[in-house]
Amino acid sequence: MPDNDSDLLMQVARTLRRCWAAAYAPMGLTPHQARALRVTGEQDGLRLSALADALRISPRSATEVVDALEKADLVARQPDPTDRRAILVAVTARGRRTLATLAAARTKDADDFFGRLTDHERAALRDILGKLAR
Template identity: 85%
Template structure:
């Protein structure tokens, strides 16, 4: 059993990530692909460099992630209307539907994970964690 707060927080985060990864697997998505899809879905077209920055990965790695999403028809590449040299990544209609499925899976897994806490404990946890988020 971890003996300090930072180890406990990391263990909780790892456990949630594992649960989410298992929930994404039936959709054929890795956690990086799911996160890239979520980030892209938050914008109406996003440059590949912005996807890489959001995922904190190299541009080359982001290209591989976006290639997989494009192959699955979840995103498409299109020219940037403000800079014809640049390419934007945009979510397709199938990608939008998949985003809904991902959100539901994340919520379900988190709800099941935190179900062992009472409503008061969950509220206290949110308050505590909220104080730690910059």
């Protein structure tokens, strides 16, 4: 058992990440690729630099992630209509379907994981985590 609160919180986060990694694997995605797809799907196209910033990774690493997602036909690069020199990354139709599958898997895994808690405990946990996140 972890020695302190931060170790315990990290153990819980790692456990959730393992659950999600197992859910993403049949789709051929790593957790990092799934997160990049989710971030890209929240926009109507975004620049690689914006994706790198959102993921807190280097632009070179963002390029590698987008290359893999593009190869899987989950995203596509397209010209930025506001700047001909820039390229936007947008989710494809297949990517949208994959996002829906990812969201369902994450929701199911979270429901299973947190299902051990009572409604009262879940509400208290949300309050605590929200306070810590601010």
